[in-house]
Amino acid sequence: MGQPLIDIDDIHLTLGEGDVRTDILKGVSLALDAGETVAVLGPSGSGKSSLMAVIAGLERADRGSVSLAGTQIGELGEDALARLRGRSLGIILQAFHLLPTMTALENVAVPLELAGITNARERAAAELQSVGLGHRLAHYPAQLSGGEQQRVAIARATAPRPQLLLADEPTGNLDSATGGQIIDLLFDRASQAGAGLLVITHDPAVAARASRIVRMSDGRLVADAA
């Protein structure tokens, strides 16, 4: 086995000033290998989203080290970090976060164009085809169902062919049948791309799909079960 895709060691994160100053992560270590799928479970407020933000380099840890695809991200400036994120990471959130003024095709193609990828529109169309939305390329987000919007978000995340997909409650805004389809799609796309997948979830059915489950409680990882 080569270098882990994610290798975090003894991460501490404190956010907020004065009365709201909160110790959120209190010494978290975790490694995830290429192609591995890991579900993060834990009660509300235990620090799951914050852990993902640190892994994505959206929050900087106060202590500890974060290595992403072999790069120590604590040593990178903002521009280098943004480039690494664009190249190595695909992020999928509960609330889809599509740009409302862009069509499905543009939502997937524009980030590819910004990353300097040639044939961005062709690649975006192919990616949307592979998530079952070849017939909705010209639709705007408001003209799509919730499940369809999440399919666009998955296509946008996978189109740059990242090594790692991060998903925070990807089925949280969907009914259970639609959520089930989205989870199948997410795991299938990750496996076809050979990408690692870290998925935060409250849903035992989602966790059951993962190769490994980790549990957070009050800012710490309390169990790591196969």
Ligand SMILES: Nc1ncnc2c1ncn2[C@@H]1O[C@H](COP(=O)(O)OP(=O)(O)OP(=O)(O)O)[C@@H](O)[C@H]1O
């Ligand atoms: N900027 C901030 N300043 C102070 N405290 C914060 C800040 N952001 C988050 N917190 C606190 O950190 C804790 C962990 O938040 P986080 O969103 O990581 O939890 P979570 O496990 O993802 O919860 P949920 O399942 O409800 O989404 C929460 O108690 C939250 O109130």
